[in-house]
Each structure stands twice: as structure tokens, then as C-alpha cells.
Amino acid sequence: MTWPQLLSTRRYPDRPAEVPMPGRSPYLADYDRVVFSSAFRRLQRKTQVMPLPETDFVHTRLTHSLETACVGRSLGRLSARRVLENDPEIARALPDFAEDCGDIVAAACLAHDIGNPPFGHSGEDAISAYFASRAAERFTTGLSAAELADLLHFEGNAAGFRILTHTYPALSSGSAGLGLTYATLGAFTKYPRPSVINPEKKQNGASEKKYGYFQAESQRFRLVADELNLLPKDVAAGFYHRHPLAFLVEAADDICYRIIDFEDGLKLGLIDHERGLALLRELRATAPSVSPARPKSSSSGGLQWRAWQEELGYLRATLIGQLVDETAGRFAQHVPAILAGTYDAPLVKELHGYAHLQEIQRLSIERLYRSRPVLEIEAAGFEVLGGLLDAFLCAIFDKQVNHRSRKLLDLLPPQFRAIGPQAGASAYEQILLLTDYVAGLTDQHALSLYKTIKGIELPRGL
Incomplete structure (x- = not known):
């Protein structure tokens, strides 16, 4: 793969390459387009760590995405500068290479969770579980294996x-x-493969653990892959090697959710702060020439903390900078292999502090993601999302269109129904339209809509 093609400024699907405006690259415009989209705005009320949080401190998908984009911009620019040190010839063809890489990674990071359903990753499980249930069989009979796989393994990416x-x-x-x-779409797609690929093909790379597009978008992704000249793994199956900058998008997300979700757990009191701070200090000490950051007496002239939260903020900030710096070096080291399609591993696995990052993740899973309040709300989410899908699918495929079905269909916005320009949509397309609607709901909207259609609670104001 080559950088001039990978940094294509053409806009999907058929706009010509853009001439950058002074001080405003096409990729920066991508960032702005994501910010102003309604799907991005809905992330402010979608779960990152704690479903339906009662405190404003806890991160939502929106704040997580914004922070990941900030880290991604720094990581993209620093990584590109390291690449230029090894190959200064790139600057002749791409004079703004470092800034452009930063803007592309930032835009892709900003959008990386835009397709996540309500209730966090358990929302994906809830949608998948419904389509695997006997209740859904009557709606999915007749779908192809690939179409069914899209639903049985619903994927936010x-x-x-x-x-x-x-x-x-x-x-x-x-x-x-x-x-x-196309450059931003390529960097966004961490998993450039469909839901079904050759079962005989061994899958163990970072880009293969999930899938990145539904069957409905298979031709669209081929346009992206062709424009960027992504290396194919299996052309017939639509399976490709990653865009190099997708490794940085993945790394920025890995850094943020490990460090910042952990910070949430400490501040919520779900993880013991003394144990947590000790672990963060040890991670800080893995950087060359850095000793653990500890409160010291004023006589020592060192750092002194008024409260443990103050030290936590310092460690979070310095650790992100440390991890970004080391990740950028690892990326530059592997760029030749990435461009040749022979490297496919998460960059964070090669960091000096990876063992500490894994322990941070283990503690977060044990004490935060599996805490009783989270599990209770996520369990309720299965009922909510499954209940919404079942009720609306019964209405959509009700050949008699009884009174109840008509009322439910009237609740669906027209873009999610097979009417007007969308009339004649196949069963798979109709189901996908409904999953678009349900997955696009915020946590609160999904819950209130479920209560309404089940008669549990009437909307306020009636």
C-alpha cells in the first residue's frame, strides 16, 4: 500500500479529490461533519461504563469519543513525524503528512463508537441474542447465511x-x-471484513476478531478498498488488510478506555483507590527514566498531593502522554510491514507497560463492568431491546396489519420503514432498517419507548 493512495481526499462515493483550503484540510472537515451529525449527538446519552448514570462525572460514549479523538490526533501526528524520520521522501509527495494523519485519525476516532447501540456492548449482545431466539425465527427464515450472520452477531462497528x-x-x-x-472511512474500519468469511481460513489477526460492515454495505466497502488500494486477503469474500491508520485509531481507543474507564471506577468507589493508584504508578515507572509518581513530604521538594484524586488526575494525564509517545515509536517501527500487509497486531501489546494495562483491564472488568448496578441494568437492557425488536417486527411482518400493528408502525419514523422510495425492500433490508432504529436509540429513549409500548408507563404530558 502507498501513502498517497491511503490519504485519498476524494469524498465517498463519487466526489473528486478536494484541494485543501489553507488551514483546513478535507479530513478536518470530516471531523466537523461527524460532530454535527445527529448520530454523534445521541452518544451523549449512551453508555460508556455505567448505564443510565446518576452522576454527570461518569463518561458517556460522547465524552469517551471526544477524548479518544484528542488522543488520536496527537498519536496520528507524532506517529507520522516518526515515519518521516525514517522515510523523509514521503514529505515530497505529501508535504502536510503529519498534520493530515493527525486529522484523519482524530476524525475516525471521533466516529469510532457512532454505531454502538444502547446499554454499551451488552446492547450488541442483546440484539444478537434476540435474533438467535426462537421468537425471531419466523422473521429470519429465508435469509442467506451471510445476512443471518449480520443479525446473529450484531456489530456496532x-x-x-x-x-x-x-x-x-x-x-x-x-x-x-x-x-x-475515503481516507477517514478506511481509518475508521478497524475490521475490514464481512460477518462471514471462509471458515477454513485461519483467523488470528487484530483486524479479524470482529467484522466491519453488513452485507447491505458490501459494495460500499469495496469502493473504499479499491480507492485506497487496500491489500486483499480474500477478494471474493470482501476481506482486506487494514488501512495503516486504523492501527492508531485502535490504539487511541485502547489507551483511553483502559486509563479513563479505570479512573471512573476509582472515583465511583468501585475500585480501591490505593490499589488503583499503586498500579498506575507502576505503569508510569515502565517509561524510560521515569520513577513512580508518589506524594512526597514538602521537605523533599517533590510532588505533594492534597487528595488522592489530585494524584489520579496527574497520573492519568502523564500516562496518556507516555503511552502515546511509545505507541508512535512502535507504529513507525512497523510501518513497512503494515504497508506490506504482514503485520496485524494491536500496537499496545508491544508497550513496556502492557502487563500493567492488562491488570488495569482485569480490575475494570471485575470491579466496574461486572459490578451489580451495571449487571442489573444490562440484564434489563436485554428485555428492553429484545422487546422492542419483537414488537416492531411483529408489526412490520403482520400481513393483516391489525390495529395494534398499525399503531406501532406509526411510531416508526418513515426512514425506518419499507414505504415510499424504500417500498419493496427485502425481508433482510426491512429487519436492518429496524435495527438501525433500535440501535440508534439512546439508553433513556429505549427504556421509555419500551415502557410506553408495553403499557407500563404512559408518556408525560398526556
Whole structure:
């Protein structure tokens, strides 16, 4: 793969390459387009760590995405500068290489969770579990194996690619989604493969553990892969090697959710702060020439903390900088192999402090993600999302269109129904339209809609 093609400024699907405006690259415009999208705005009320949080401190998908984008911009620019040190010839063809890489990674990071359903990753499990249940069999009979796999293993990354590239005919005559550059779409796609690939092919790379697009978007992703000249793994199956900058998007997300989710757990009191701070100090000490940051007496002239939260903030900030610096070096080291398609591993696995990052993740899973309040709400989420899917699918496929079905269908916005320009949609497309709607709901909206259609609670104001 080559950098001039990988940094394509063409906008999906058929806009010509853009001439950058002074001080505003096409990739920076991508960032702005994501910010102003309604799907991004809904992330403010979607779960990152704690579903339906009662405190404003806890991160939501929105704040996590914004922080990941900040880390991604720094990581992208620093990594590109390290690449230029090894290959200064790149600057002749791409004079703004470092700034452009930073802007692309930032835009892709900003959008990386845009397709996640309500209730965090358990929302993906809830949708998948419903389509694996006997209640869904009557709706999925007749789907192809690939179409069924999209539903049985619902994936927020694929839903995100659909949001970025799909425009509903009921709303517009266009078909560009957010109209992002091919470079940003490539960097966004951490898993450049469909839900079903050759079962005989061994899968063990970082880009293979999930899938990145639904069958409905298979031709769209091929456009992206062809424009960027991504190396194929299996052309017939639509399976490709990653865009190099996708490794940085993945790394920025890994750094943020490990460090910042852990910080949430400490501040919520779910993880013992003394144990947590000790672990963060040990991670800080893995950097060359850095000793653990500890409160010291004023007579020593060292750092002195008024409260443990103050030290926590210092450690979080310095650790992110430390991990970004080391990750950038690892990326530059592996760029030749990445471009040749012979490297496919998470960059964070090669960091000096990876064992500490794994312990941080283990503690977060044990004390935070599996805490009783989280488990209770996530269990309720299975009922909520499964209940919404079942109720609306019964209405969509009700050939008699009884009174109840008619009322439910009237609650669905027109872009999520097979009417008007979308009339004649296949069963798979109709199901996908509904999953678009349900996955796009915020936690609170999903809960209130479920209560309403089940008659548990009437909307306020009636």
C-alpha cells in the first residue's frame, strides 16, 4: 500500500479529490461533519461504563469519543513525524503528512463508537441474542447465511460504517451518508471484513476478531478498498488488510478506555483507590527514566498531593502522554510491514507497560463492568431491546396489519420503514432498517419507548 493512495481526499462515493483550503484540510472537515451529525449527538446519552448514570462525572460514549479523538490526533501526528524520520521522501509527495494523519485519525476516532447501540456492548449482545431466539425465527427464515450472520452477531462497528455511508431514500435522493473522505472511512474500519468469511481460513489477526460492515454495505466497502488500494486477503469474500491508520485509531481507543474507564471506577468507589493508584504508578515507572509518581513530604521538594484524586488526575494525564509517545515509536517501527500487509497486531501489546494495562483491564472488568448496578441494568437492557425488536417486527411482518400493528408502525419514523422510495425492500433490508432504529436509540429513549409500548408507563404530558 502507498501513502498517497491511503490519504485519498476524494469524498465517498463519487466526489473528486478536494484541494485543501489553507488551514483546513478535507479530513478536518470530516471531523466537523461527524460532530454535527445527529448520530454523534445521541452518544451523549449512551453508555460508556455505567448505564443510565446518576452522576454527570461518569463518561458517556460522547465524552469517551471526544477524548479518544484528542488522543488520536496527537498519536496520528507524532506517529507520522516518526515515519518521516525514517522515510523523509514521503514529505515530497505529501508535504502536510503529519498534520493530515493527525486529522484523519482524530476524525475516525471521533466516529469510532457512532454505531454502538444502547446499554454499551451488552446492547450488541442483546440484539444478537434476540435474533438467535426462537421468537425471531419466523422473521429470519429465508435469509442467506451471510445476512443471518449480520443479525446473529450484531456489530456496532458495522452499524457505524452504515451510518457513515448510508442515506435513507425516504429522506434524500443522495447516497453519501456523511460524505466523508475515503481516507477517514478506511481509518475508521478497524475490521475490514464481512460477518462471514471462509471458515477454513485461519483467523488470528487484530483486524479479524470482529467484522466491519453488513452485507447491505458490501459494495460500499469495496469502493473504499479499491480507492485506497487496500491489500486483499480474500477478494471474493470482501476481506482486506487494514488501512495503516486504523492501527492508531485502535490504539487511541485502547489507551483511553483502559486509563479513563479505570479512573471512573476509582472515583465511583468501585475500585480501591490505593490499589488503583499503586498500579498506575507502576505503569508510569515502565517509561524510560521515569520513577513512580508518589506524594512526597514538602521537605523533599517533590510532588505533594492534597487528595488522592489530585494524584489520579496527574497520573492519568502523564500516562496518556507516555503511552502515546511509545505507541508512535512502535507504529513507525512497523510501518513497512503494515504497508506490506504482514503485520496485524494491536500496537499496545508491544508497550513496556502492557502487563500493567492488562491488570488495569482485569480490575475494570471485575470491579466496574461486572459490578451489580451495571449487571442489573444490562440484564434489563436485554428485555428492553429484545422487546422492542419483537414488537416492531411483529408489526412490520403482520400481513393483516391489525390495529395494534398499525399503531406501532406509526411510531416508526418513515426512514425506518419499507414505504415510499424504500417500498419493496427485502425481508433482510426491512429487519436492518429496524435495527438501525433500535440501535440508534439512546439508553433513556429505549427504556421509555419500551415502557410506553408495553403499557407500563404512559408518556408525560398526556
